[in-house]
Structures are given as C-alpha cells and as structure tokens.
Amino acid sequence: MSDAPILAVTGLSKRYSRELRSALAYGIRDIAREFLPGRPAALRPNEFWALDDIHFSLGRGEALAVVGHNGAGKSTLLKLLFGLVKPDRGEIAIRGRAEALIELGTGFNPVLSGRENVRVSAAYHALDRRAADRLVDDVADFAELGAFFDAPVQSFSSGMKARLAYAVIAHLKPDLLLVDEALAVGDAAFQRKCVAHMRSYLAEGGSLLLVSHSLHQIQAVCDRGILLEQGRLVFEGSAVETLHRMFETRPVERGPSAAPGPSDEAPVAIEALLVEGEAQEGVATDQGMRLTVRYQCRQPVTILWVFAIWTDDQWTCVTGAVAAAPTRLEPGRGELHCVVPRLPLLPGHYVVKCSFNDAATLLPLALHGWKDAGTGITVKGEPTATAVAMARMNALVKIDVDWR
Numbered sequence: 001m002s003d004a005p006i007l008a009v010t011g012l013s014k015r016y017s018r019e020l021r022s023a024l025a026y027g028i029r030d031i032a033r034e035f036l037p038g039r040p041a042a043l044r045p046n047e048f049w050a051l052d053d054i055h056f057s058l059g060r061g062e063a064l065a066v067v068g069h070n071g072a073g074k075s076t077l078l079k080l081l082f083g084l085v086k087p088d089r090g091e092i093a094i095r096g097r098a099e100a101l102i103e104l105g106t107g108f109n110p111v112l113s114g115r116e117n118v119r120v121s122a123a124y125h126a127l128d129r130r131a132a133d134r135l136v137d138d139v140a141d142f143a144e145l146g147a148f149f150d151a152p153v154q155s156f157s158s159g160m161k162a163r164l165a166y167a168v169i170a171h172l173k174p175d176l177l178l179v180d181e182a183l184a185v186g187d188a189a190f191q192r193k194c195v196a197h198m199r200s201y202l203a204e205g206g207s208l209l210l211v212s213h214s215l216h217q218i219q220a221v222c223d224r225g226i227l228l229e230q231g232r233l234v235f236e237g238s239a240v241e242t243l244h245r246m247f248e249t250r251p252v253e254r255g256p257s258a259a260p261g262p263s264d265e266a267p268v269a270i271e272a273l274l275v276e277g278e279a280q281e282g283v284a285t286d287q288g289m290r291l292t293v294r295y296q297c298r299q300p301v302t303i304l305w306v307f308a309i310w311t312d313d314q315w316t317c318v319t320g321a322v323a324a325a326p327t328r329l330e331p332g333r334g335e336l337h338c339v340v341p342r343l344p345l346l347p348g349h350y351v352v353k354c355s356f357n358d359a360a361t362l363l364p365l366a367l368h369g370w371k372d373a374g375t376g377i378t379v380k381g382e383p384t385a386t387a388v389a390m391a392r393m394n395a396l397v398k399i400d401v402d403w404r
C-alpha cells in the first residue's frame with residue numbers, strides 16, 4: 001500500500017463577507033474572475049478569512065479530529081474538502097473516494113422515501129442492481145427506521161435524518177469519511193452504534209475526519225487532532241492534547257487563573273497502569289481489583305491520582321475515584337497502588353484509565369492526560385434473570401436490593 005496520505009491540504013483559505021449585499025456582489029465578480037487568470041485572492045471590504053492558510057494531511061487508516069469553538073471554521077473546512085464550496089486559495093488532494101455527512105438531509109430529496117433516496121444514492125454511485133439491493137438492505141438494517149424507511153424524508157425528525165444519512169455514507173464504503181456535528185442529533189444508542197462503526201471502518205483501513213464537540217466521541221475514535229481558532233490552524237497533536245488546548249482557550253473552563261496548565265514538560269509522566277489480580281482474567285460482579293501505576297517524576301510535585309472505568313467502546317464513563325488526599329512525589333521512578341475491594345459491575349468488558357491531576361484544578365497535569373491500562377476488566381456472570389434483563393438494557397452497574 002502506498003504511504004501517500006489519503007488527504008493533503010496545503011494553504012487552504014476561504015473568505016466570506018460579513019454583509020449580504022457585498023457577498024452577492026463579490027459572488028458575481030468571483031464567477032466572472034474564474035475565467036480570467038488573476039492574482040491570488042485578497043480580502044475585500046467587509047470580508048474575513050473563515051479559513052486562513054490551512055495545512056495538514058491525513059494518512060490511510062487514520063482518524064483526525066477537527067476541533068474548535070463555535071465559528072472557528074470547522075464546517076467550512078469540511079465543505080471545502082467535500083467540494084461543496086470552492087476555496088479562494090490553496091489545494092486539496094484526495095487519493096480515493098470521499099463521502100461526507102455534513103448538513104443533515106443534504107442530498108436527500110424530501111418528497112422521496114428513505115428507501116427511494118437510498119436507491120438514488122446507489123444510482124448516483126453507479127451501483128449495479130445487486131449492489132443497490134444490498135445497499136438498501138444494509139441501510140435499512142443500520143438505520144433502524146422501521147416503517148419510516150418508506151415514508152417521505154420530509155416527515156423525518158432530525159435524528160431520523162441523521163440515522164439515514166450516516167447509514168448511507170457508512171455503507172458506500174468510502175476511502176475517506178468526513179463527518180460533521182450532524183451526528184449529535186442522533187440519540188445516544190445511535191451515536192454509540194456510529195462510534196462502533198467508525199472503529200471497525202478504521203480497523204479495515206478507512207480514513208476519517210471527524211468534527212465533534214464530544215470529548216467521548218473524539219477519544220473513542222481519533223488518533224490525532226487539529227485545533228482551529230478564527231479560521232487558523234493553531235495546534236496539531238494527539239486528539240487528547242488537541243482537546244486540552246481547546247479547553248484551555250475557554251476562560252470559563254480554565255479554572256483559577258494562577259493554576260498551571262497541562263504541559264509536555266509535566267513534572268511527572270505515567271509510564272504504565274496495571275490491572276492486577278483476578279480482574280485481568282475475568283472477575284465476577286462484586287469481586288475486587290488492584291491497580292498499580294508506575295510513574296517517572298522529574299521534579300517534586302503534588303498530585304491527585306484519579307482513575308476511571310469506561311465501557312469497552314469508551315463512550316460512557318461508568319465510575320471512577322479520586323484519591324482521598326494529594327500525594328507528594330519526589331524525583332525518580334515509583335509506584336502507587338490502590339485496591340478496589342468490590343466492583344459492582346455487570347458482565348461485560350471495561351477499560352481502565354488513570355491520570356495525575358493538579359490538586360487545585362483537578363485537570364490532568366500532562367497533555368497526554370489519561371493513561372489506558374494495557375488490559376481492561378472482564379466481568380463474567382451467570383445468566384441469571386437479572387443479568388439477562390440488565391444486559392438487554394445495556395445496564396452497567398449492579399445494585400443491592402432488599403425485596404419485601
């Protein structure tokens with residue numbers, strides 16, 4: 001397989017006008033200018049750069065999160081990448097076929113039913129009869145719209161449109177998937193289903209660019225991230241680092257002003273988190289586990305050790321704990337231990353993460369904040385009536401009940 005990135009963006013810029021009248025006038029001039037060789041685009045009165053000189057690339061099998069506060073330019077970027085909007089400067093090279101979930105319902109004919117719209121998509125992609133039938137079946141299966149699948153799309157709720165739109169693009173098996181916030185309108189169960197799909201799509205070599213404000217979605221799916229601020233790419237790094245940078249730029253979430261922010265030069269690094277004892281091979285509900293964290297401390301620091309237990313798809317944080325008191329660490333390598341005497345988890349597989357947080361802000365000290373344990377916890381159980389009924393409802397935690 002070639003190492004060439006599936007997507008390469010160089011110097012991408014898009015300008016918009018703040019005022020409708022000038023936007024219309026500039027639009028007409030721009031159409032005329034397309035036929036003439038000209039100078040590179042510059043800002044005209046009332047205009048601003050919605051995207052300004054963006055450079056990045058995306059490899060095959062990689063998932064990139066695009067994050068930024070409202071109005072940062074995320075949707076504009078996706079629209080440019082998918083060819084819905086023309087750039088004013090710069091280049092976009094896509095080696096393969098891209099599909100996009102951008103604005104809900106874009107591309108659907110509102111008077112046609114869900115099923116008919118899928119047939120139109122199949123025809124647009126020149127699928128033969130058999131492939132088109134398979135697409136319709138796969139979409140119907142994934143979207144779970146019931147009788148609405150045969151109703152006009154104009155009668156769909158926005159959540160239903162999101163289900164249909166994601167199911168269609170997911171089953172067209174693109175090389176590059178561009179997904180905007182549109183998914184946020186789906187219910188929690190559907191969002192989990194999409195995250196599970198994205199993970200298997202990536203494992204099969206697909207590439208993904210995801211615009212999301214959901215910490216969980218990004219953590220569960222993306223390796224890398226880029227942060228946009230007022231149209232400029234201001235940071236590129238791991239997905240978690242990028243989210244961290246974004247939270248830092250929102251004063252209300254920054255905590256006390258004197259508090260240190262996370263940094264690559266964090267005074268302590270977590271080297272490993274180990275889940276020991278029966279939890280590794282499989283515990284029964286209510287058995288315990290022991291956690292060991294190995295760290296390397298560079299300079300004296302006081303930390304609060306935090307751990308959290310997540311569902312296997314890393315969508316839901318089930319529970320966790322913060323150390324009862326801060327711990328003073330001295331330079332050198334060391335270990336901390338904690339014992340959870342009883343884990344009231346229902347059968348399933350869970351992921352364990354930990355971090356060292358600042359005692360004042362409760363935020364991770366390091367940019368690569370949360371460390372995953374190599375192994376998770378497998379909770380096994382007898383198929384009792386409670387276990388079966390709770391599994392059907394995706395319940396996670398056992399409670400003790402005194403029936404009278």
Ligand SMILES: Nc1ncnc2c1ncn2[C@@H]1O[C@H](COP(=O)(O)OP(=O)(O)OP(=O)(O)O)[C@@H](O)[C@H]1O
Nearest residue numbers: 016017018050068069070071072073074075076077
């Ligand atoms: N068609 C347009 N005409 C004029 N300005 C536009 C147009 N589309 C977007 N903008 C402006 O461009 C900037 C970037 O918008 P964009 O929708 O890309 O931001 P975003 O990061 O996706 O925001 P959000 O998180 O709120 O969806 C904003 O200032 C927005 O008002």
